[in-house]
Amino acid sequence: MKFADFISPEAIRANLVADDKEGVIREMVQALLDAGRIEAPEIESIVKAILSREELGSTGIGRGVAVPHTKHSSVDQLVGTVGVSRDGVDFDSLDGEKVYLLFLLVSPLDRPGDHLRALENISRQLRDDRFCRFLKQAKTAEEIRQLLEEADNNQFGS
Amino acid sequence: MDQPRATRTVTVVNRSGLHLRAALAIYQLARQFQTQVEIVMDRQRAGVTEVLSITSLGAESGQELVLEASGPQAEQALDALVELFAAGFHEDDAQTGGRS
Numbered sequence: 001m002k003f004a005d006f007i008s009p010e011a012i013r014a015n016l017v018a019d020d021k022e023g024v025i026r027e028m029v030q031a032l033l034d035a036g037r038i039e040a041p042e043i044e045s046i047v048k049a050i051l052s053r054e055e056l057g058s059t060g061i062g063r064g065v066a067v068p069h070t071k072h073s074s075v076d077q078l079v080g081t082v083g084v085s086r087d088g089v090d091f092d093s094l095d096g097e098k099v100y101l102l103f104l105l106v107s108p109l110d111r112p113g114d115h116l117r118a119l120e121n122i123s124r125q126l127r128d129d130r131f132c133r134f135l136k137q138a139k140t141a142e143e144i145r146q147l148l149e150e151a152d153n154n155q156f157g158s
Numbered sequence: 159m160d161q162p163r164a165t166r167t168v169t170v171v172n173r174s175g176l177h178l179r180a181a182l183a184i185y186q187l188a189r190q191f192q193t194q195v196e197i198v199m200d201r202q203r204a205g206v207t208e209v210l211s212i213t214s215l216g217a218e219s220g221q222e223l224v225l226e227a228s229g230p231q232a233e234q235a236l237d238a239l240v241e242l243f244a245a246g247f248h249e250d251d252a253q254t255g256g257r258s
Contacts, residue, residue, distance in 0.1 A: 057182055061209040067178060094182070094209065112174045113218060119177060120216025127210055 001117035003125075003148040006105070010035035011081035012141040016102070021091050025050050025068050028083045028104040035081070038106065042074040046106060060093030064136070065126055067119065069105035078114045080105040082144055084136060100136050101126070131156035164232040168239070170221045172246035180247040181212035187242055193229030195239065 011031040018024045029047050032038045038046060049070035053059070060066040081104050088098030103122050107115040125131050131151060138144045150156065170176060176184075188195045188206040195206045197215065204211040217223060223243075227236050242248075 057179060059178055061178065061182070063210065065210070069178075094185075112177070116175045116177055116216055116218055119213050123210045123214035123216075127208075127214060 001114070001121050002152040003121065004152055006078045006080045006114075006118050007103075007148060008032060008035045008037045008079060008081055009141070009145045011037060012144050013081070013083040014138055014141045014144055016083045016085045016089075019085075019087065019089060021054065021089060022047075022051060024083060024085060024089050024102060025054075025104065028068075028081055028102060029106075031081055031083070032079055032104075032106070037075075037079040037081075039074055042072070046070065046072050046074070050104070050106075054092075058092040058094065060091035060099045062093065062095045062097070063126060063132060064088070064097060064100040065103075065132070066091050066093065066099040066101070067103045067105065067122060069107070069115070071107050071109050071115075073109055075106050075108055078105065078107050078111065078118055080118065082135075082148070084138060084144065101132065125151045125156050128156040161228045162230060162232045164227045164236045166225045166236045166240050168223050168225060168243040170217050170219055170223065170243065172249050173219050174249065175219050175221070176212060176215055176217040178209070178213060179249065181209045183242060183247045184212055184239065185209050187238055188235060191227075191229070191231040191235035191238070193227045193231045193235040195225060195227045195235055198224040198226060 013031050016024050018027045026047050050068050053070050059068050083102040088100050091099040197204045199215050204215050225236050
């Protein structure tokens with residue numbers, strides 16, 4: 001699965017404003033709403049579900065990366081977005097470090113395979129230090145979109 | 159002197175496959191032992207010292223994997239990991255949001 005299959009370009013945020021965990025999650029879910037990928041009445045329910053998932057164990061998994069996610073009955077296909085925090089956010093990460101790159105995913109209830117393939121793609125690309133560095137340095141959503149496109153064309157990752 | 163080595167074959171039995179929470183469980187269990195563990199899937203090989211490495215396999219439910227360990231506690235580490243796989247990572251697959 002490629003980034004283009006699940007990342008909504010209009011929902012990419014190169015400069016997340018919020019400075020805490022709930023705030024950045026809320027900002028990214030709002031970005032999905034603004035991009036028309038989720039429905040307005042569902043926003044609170046989706047944010048709450050993602051925060052509940054975080055309580056089971058942070059999705060901040062090192063390298064300054066977090067993958068907040070949930071299943072949700074209101075989506076019929078996997079939707080996702082990317083956010084970059086300039087100053088980093090305390091995410092209770094595995095390594096105790098701040099998170100700078102966030103990939104937020106909302107999956108349909110009964111499609112674990114799609115979620116797994118998206119996670120596989122994100123993981124592979126993020127293991128490339130150049131990809132991480134370039135993403136963190138990206139100043140605009142358009143620059144991030146181009147990086148994702150380059151990754152989709154096998155210019156990063158293993 | 160050679161380090162003790164061990165190998166086991168396991169199957170991913172939980173419905174969600176090796177997603178983030180399962181990868182985290184593997185990572186946290188393996189680090190309790192003095193041993194290096196790698197997961198081999200077809201031609202791919204993932205060290206378990208990094209969660210992103212485990213999730214980069216994208217192993218789905220039903221997938222067979224080989225666990226290889228090398229170090230003083232190789233046998234103990236793999237015994238524990240085999241149990242974790244067999245228990246489906248103690249998941250209930252109940253975590254969802256919205257109306258169902």
